[in-house]
Amino acid sequence: MNETPVEVRTDGDTRPPLLELAGVGHTFGHGPGRSGVRAVDDVSLTLGRGETVGLVGESGCGKSTLGRIATRLYRPTQGAVRFEGRDMTHRPDGTDLKAFRRAVQMVFQDPNSSLNPRLPVGASIEEPLRARRVPRADRRDRLARVLEEVGLDRTAAVRYPHEFSGGQRQRLALARALAPQPAVIVLDEPTSALDVSIQAQILNLLQDIQQQDRIAYLFISHNLGVVRHLSSRVAVMYLGSIVELAPSRRLFEAPQHPYSRALLSSVLEPGDSSGTGGRIELKGELPSPTDVPAGCPFSSRCWLADDRCRAERPALVEQAPGHLTACHKPGEAG
C-alpha cells in the first residue's frame, strides 16, 4: 500500500533512518543478586520516513515492551534508540529529547487510557500542545484540524469521553497523537478492542493519515491479517527477540523461520475451509521469559532443532535482500 519505497540504507538516501533501535533490550527487575526478566533482548530495527513496520508475536514476546522502548517510555537497559541519527538514550541533549518526545507519539489498545474522563476531549487533545506552550489560537486551529482529520465534527471537542463509542474514542486518541505533528506513531494493538466493521474504519483512517502526512507507523498487533494489510515490512518476535524480518509480501508468502511458519499456519480465515487442517503443531508451551532456552530461543519447541540449535544462538542474518532470519536451518521443510 506504500508507494514510497522502503528506506533501506542502499538506495542512495544518505540520511540516517528516522528511528533506529540499535541492539536494544530491556530487563525488568534486575538488580543485585537478581537476574530479572529479559523482556526484550538485543533487537535492531529501523523505521523509515512514511513507512509502516509491523511487529507481530504472541503474548509475552516483548512486542509492547519494544514499542515502549521506541517511544522512550522505557529506557532500554541495553543498546540505543536513535532519532534522525541522534542518540536518545545516553545523556541526550535536552532540546533533542524534547523534539523526540514531540515527534514520536503512541496510541494504545484502550483509548480510555489516553483520554481524561473528567476533561472535555478537546482539552485532552490540546494537552500535548499546551505542554509545549503553543499559543492558544494555534492550539485551537490545530484541534479543529486533527478532529477533521480523524473524521469527527469539531463540536466533538466540548464533549466528554463517555459520550463517545469505542471506535470514536480510538479516533480521539489518534487525534491526540496527531496534535503535535509527529513523524512517528507507535500503534500498540489500536484496533484489537474494536468490532470488525469499526476496525476497518480505523485502518482506512490510518492509511489516509499516513498518505496525507507521511507519518511512519510502528504497528504492533497479534492480528496477522491486520498487519499484512497495513505494513510494508514485518518483524516476527518470539521470547524477546526478532526471529524474522522481511518485506510484508515475502514474510506472508514465504516465511523462512519455523516459528513464523507455525504462527501463520495457525491463522484461521473466513471462508477458508481448510480450517485447522494445515496447521503446524508446536510441541510444548511457550517457555517463561525468566527461563529462555539456551541457544535458539525457539529450540525447545522447534521440530527442526538439533544439538547446534540448542547450543548456539543463531544471528539475524540476511537470506535475501531485506529478508532477515535468525535460524540455523531457514526455510527447511520438515
Next chain:
Amino acid sequence: MTAGAPTTAPAATAAGAGGRVLDTSGLRIGFGGSEVVSGVDLRVERGEVVGLIGESGCGKSSVALAAMGLLGPGASVGADRLEACGTDLLSSGPRALESLRGDRVAMVFQEPMTSLNPCMRIGAQVAEVLRIHGRANRQEARDRAVELLHAVEIPSPERRARQFPHELSGGMRQRVVIAIAMAGNPQLLLADEPTTALDVTVQAEILHLLRSLQQEHGMGMLLISHDLGVITAMCDRVQVMYAGQVVESGTTGQVLTAPRHPYTRALLAAVPRMRDADGGRLTAIRGQLTDDDRRRPGCRFASRCPSVAEACTAPQPLREVGAGRTSRCWREPEKETTTKGDGDE
C-alpha cells in the same frame, strides 16, 4: 467415556424431534426497557456445531445465557419455545435448572479465570462437578478428574490436578474449563468466544480439542464468536445476528462464501486477510449500531447498509431463500417452490 445418553436424562430422547438438544423459537430478551434479542429461532441437533456470528451488542451472548437459564432476574425472557435437552427452561424451577446445568448442558466462556476458583486446586474443581451431580463418590471423583484432565490433553494430569489456576497458562486454564464442562458428559455445549483471549497457536489447539471432543461424544455445540475464521473452521451451520435479530442463516460454506444478506457481505469485506495480497482500502461499514436502529420497524441494518432503498423501511421478515437458507432482506427473492403451503401464485 461413552457417547451414550446418560441414564439420568431419560427425558432428553422423549422430548422428540430426534436428537434436538437446543430448540428455541421466538426468543425475546429484554433488560429494563430495551430489547436486546427480538425473536430468535435457533435449533441445535446432536452431533452438530452451530455458529452464532455477530458484533458487540447483537445479542448473541444473551441467547446463550438464556439457553442455560442463566439470565438474572433483571432480564425479561419470553419465547414460544425454549428447550434444552428436552427441558423447558421457561417453566422449570431453579432445582431443575441446577440439575441440567453442568450436566446435560455445559458452557465454556471467554475468560477461563472467571470460571475457575483461584483458591481451589484444579483437580478438586473438576471433581466438584461430579460430586454435585451425584455421579461419583469422593475417591471416584478424584480419579475421574484426572481422567478428564487427560482427555483434554493436559500433560502430566496427576501433577496438574494438585496445582492452582494461577500456575497454568491461559491455554491450559481453558482446557481445565473444558474438562469441567465435559465432566457431566453433556449433550449440549455452549461455547461463548472460547478462544478470544488466547494467542493464535493456542487458539488452534483449543479449537482442535473442542472439535474432537464434540465428534467423539456426538455433542451438539453452539459456538458464539465474532471471529469469522473461527466460525469457518468449526461450524456446520451458522446464524448471523444483527441488533437482536437473525439476519441470515445457512451452512457455513454457503453463508461465508456466498452471503445473501448485505450485513454478512459487509462483515466479510471488512476483514483484512492474511492471505490477500497487500491491498488498498478495506470496505468498512459506515456508522455504528445505535439504539434507534433497534426500534426501527423496518430493516435494522438500513442506516449502515450500502444498498439501502425505500423498501427497507417496511418490516423485514426472515425469508427462506433456498434449502435451509434464510435472509432478512427484501432484495433476496423468496424460494420459488415451498414444500408446504397451497402453492398459490
